Amino acid sequence: MASxxxxxxxxxxxxxxxxxxxxxxxxxxxxxxxSPSVLIILGLSVVPVLWSLLLSFQANDLxxxxxxxxxxxxxxxxxxxxxxAAVEHTLVYTALYVPLSVVGGLGIALMLDRQIRFISIYRxxxxxxxxxxxxxxGVLFSFVLDPEFGVANSVLHKFGLPAQGFFxxxxxxxxxxVAISLWSGTGFCVIxxxxxxxxxxxxxxxxxxxxxxxRAGVLRHVVLPTLxxxxxxxxxxxxxxxxxxxxxxxxxxxxxxxxxxTVIVYFIWEKAFKSFTAGYSAAAAYALAVALLxxxxxxxxxxxxxxxxx
Amino acid sequence: xxxxxxxxxxxxxxxLALLFALPLIWLLVSSVxxxxxxxxxxxxxxxxxxxxxxxxxxxxxxxxxRWFLNSFIVSAVAVTANLVFGSLGGYAFARMRFAGxxxxxxxxxxxxxxxxxxxxxxxxxxxxxxxxxxxxxALIVPSLVTPFSVFLFRQFFVTLPRELEEAxxxxxxxxxxxxxxxxxPLARPALSTVAVLTFLSTWNDLTxxxxxxxxxxxxxxxxxxxxxxxxxxxxxxxxxxxNVITVLPVLLGFLLAQKxxxxxxxxxxxxx
Numbered sequence: 072m073a074s075x076x077x078x079x080x081x082x083x084x085x086x087x088x089x090x091x092x093x094x095x096x097x098x099x100x101x102x103x104x105x106s107p108s109v110l111i112i113l114g115l116s117v118v119p120v121l122w123s124l125l126l127s128f129q130a131n132d133l134x135x136x137x138x139x140x141x142x143x144x145x146x147x148x149x150x151x152x153x154x155x156a157a158v159e160h161t162l163v164y165t166a167l168y169v170p171l172s173v174v175g176g177l178g179i180a181l182m183l184d185r186q187i188r189f190i191s192i193y194r195x196x197x198x199x200x201x202x203x204x205x206x207x208x209g210v211l212f213s214f215v216l217d218p219e220f221g222v223a224n225s226v227l228h229k230f231g232l233p234a235q236g237f238f239x240x241x242x243x244x245x246x247x248x249v250a251i252s253l254w255s256g257t258g259f260c261v262i263x264x265x266x267x268x269x270x271x272x273x274x275x276x277x278x279x280x281x282x283x284x285x286r287a288g289v290l291r292h293v294v295l296p297t298l299x300x301x302x303x304x305x306x307x308x309x310x311x312x313x314x315x316x317x318x319x320x321x322x323x324x325x326x327x328x329x330x331x332x333t334v335i336v337y338f339i340w341e342k343a344f345k346s347f348t349a350g351y352s353a354a355a356a357y358a359l360a361v362a363l364l365x366x367x368x369x370x371x372x373x374x375x376x377x378x379x380x381x
Numbered sequence: 382x383x384x385x386x387x388x389x390x391x392x393x394x395x396x397l398a399l400l401f402a403l404p405l406i407w408l409l410v411s412s413v414x415x416x417x418x419x420x421x422x423x424x425x426x427x428x429x430x431x432x433x434x435x436x437x438x439x440x441x442x443x444x445x446x447r448w449f450l451n452s453f454i455v456s457a458v459a460v461t462a463n464l465v466f467g468s469l470g471g472y473a474f475a476r477m478r479f480a481g482x483x484x485x486x487x488x489x490x491x492x493x494x495x496x497x498x499x500x501x502x503x504x505x506x507x508x509x510x511x512x513x514x515x516x517x518x519a520l521i522v523p524s525l526v527t528p529f530s531v532f533l534f535r536q537f538f539v540t541l542p543r544e545l546e547e548a549x550x551x552x553x554x555x556x557x558x559x560x561x562x563x564x565x566p567l568a569r570p571a572l573s574t575v576a577v578l579t580f581l582s583t584w585n586d587l588t589x590x591x592x593x594x595x596x597x598x599x600x601x602x603x604x605x606x607x608x609x610x611x612x613x614x615x616x617x618x619x620x621x622x623x624n625v626i627t628v629l630p631v632l633l634g635f636l637l638a639q640k641x642x643x644x645x646x647x648x649x650x651x652x653x
Contacts, residue, residue: 100556101479108470108526109485115523116492119503126502133506179397187388189395195639196398199405202635202642204585206603207628210610211408214617220419222407225426254404259646266647308649315496318587322607336588339498344592349502356498363496 126353133349144354154355156330157338160245164334165313167249168256173305175253176260177298181290183261184268194265198258205255209322212251213238241331244324248332251319256312260305267301268294314363335359408628412436412621419617435622439609445623447598448605452584455517455601459524459583460576466526467575468568471534472560476546486535489528497588505592519593520601524583530575537571538564574645577638584631602627 127144129137148154183194200208216223216237224234238244271294279289317336320326326333326341333341335355342352411419415432418425439445473479474486504523505514513519541564549559565572590604600608606627610620635642 097477097556098479101473101477101482104469104473104477104556105482105485107466108489108528108531111466111522111525112489112492112528112531115504115507116495116500117488119500119507120495122503122506123499133502133509182390182394182397185388185390187390189391193394193398195636196402198643199632199635200401201646202581202585202631203405203628204587204603204631206585206587206607207624210606210620210624211404213610213614214411214621215404215407217617220617222411222426229426254401258401262643262647263649266643311496315498321587321591322610336498340501340588340592343502344505353502356496356502360496360499 123353123356126350127357129350131349131353132347133343134347137350140350144351145358147351148354148358153330153333154338157333157335160332161314161316161334163245164249164252164316165310167246168252168313169306169309171249172253172257172260172309173302175257176305177264177302179257180261180264180268181294184265194262198262200255201258203255205318206322208251208255209319212247213323216247238324239328241327241329244328244332248316248319248323251323252313252316256309260309263301263305264298267298271297314359405628408621408624412618412625414618416616416618420615432618435616435618435620438616438619439623439626442609444597444600444605445602445609445626448600448602449626451517451599452602455520455524456580456583458521460579462521462525463527463530463575463579464572467530468534468560468565468572470526470531471536471571472538472556472564474531474535475538476543477556486532489531493528493532501589501592508593514593515595515599517599520583520590523589524579527579530579533575534568534571537568541567570644573638573641574648577642577645578649580634581631 126137128139128141130140130144131137179197183190183197203211215221218224218234218236218239221237223237227234236243237247275293275297276289279293284292315336316334317340320332320334320337321340324332326337339352339355339359342355343349410428412435413431413433414425414428415434418428474482508514508519508522511518511522513522545567546559546563549563554562585603586601587603587607590601591607594600594604597605597608606620606623609623613619
């Protein structure tokens, strides 16, 4: 009740002034509100980032005190063929997964963006693998692709095709991981694109139609340009995910066979928590992070130059 | 409801949707097969009847219910804490002026781009120093609040009209009271987005539990399932039954609250 009276009796300007007066000196309250977040978020990010940098110049086995080794970790890293292989595998995985999931997601979203029967069922089915954890995906596909007991080989057998090694074949394993990731990750691009497609202004599409643009013309000159910010977001999001792939690899191949699926994060995890060379592992993590940062800067410069040219 | 016309697109979309659904259908089907059916050559493509041997084995194995409970505890605490701390922080950044607020917000946003592998070793060492390694606490503490939750709440609160709060402010309500009784009732979309995204990421996480937990009674479902597969890889029916149990809460949640799930996830792309 009191608030109703308040709105009627006090003129808005006086209200604002009163509110402003009270806003001053509430720093203590504000700090009380943000301190749990600040403590946890900064405490578990800024501190570890600096600590990691320190670790990368040390030898550390996670138990006994660290020993300073200077640049030895980085030197060893640059000469480690296993690290180079891990970088290569990650790049192959990323180069396949990112464009295929984004372009595939756009294609599927365009197909699903129509009012026909069962459309919501189709949308649900395309998206549902995304909520399944990488661990569950890995366990499921280890079974489906089991050379002896898996359903994949028994289907091949039905059609008279030769049995495959799947995850036990160094020539196939990495590509199978890409395929599984596409199965679960494309749905995310689909729903983001579907949501963005609702935001394409109908007047623009209408105007283009009146000007004589066909379906392809509308898509190229109206729809795709409006989707550009979403596409940039999806490429970056999928890129970050792809460069950090780990869970699926851990569950299905553990980096094998013959190291053919050792990706960077798997390499980092293995060095820190399996062979207990945490300093070496931190150096690898830092090398990756610096590479990512440089890639980001180059991208920014490129974007800026493109704008200037225009 | 209006009956929509039949479209030739069904010939493309139905097989496509089936392709995405097939692995999950197979997961469900194989979890009710017997090991004999799976282990003969070539393996059966369809069960001769529903057999619950797999589920009996998994639920008889005392640890699966325990892992389920562990996952539930970690996810429930993480969701609650993200809602509480995220909305508190988000509100302060959206509405209150205090020294260093801009710098602090910028710093928090910057931490969103730090890759996890850069922080995981020191985070392990910090948790070890706190005596939390190999307890659920090690899983809970780092997920109490994410910069994403704080930022999402802030972005939402900024869009709310100030007038609503000013009325309560004039009446002498404190900030906490305003947040709880004026702002949060209007913030259902933000609350559900943070809840959904936090639940998905904590329930589905494998990397951090793998690093932070050693003893199998403290495993989460994801870690338990992975280990279980390693130990029982000839008992596929049981492994698939365990897999169904691991996936089911997320699937049920998704099917029941599909709109909230899809809106939450799509919004990360549209606003992000």
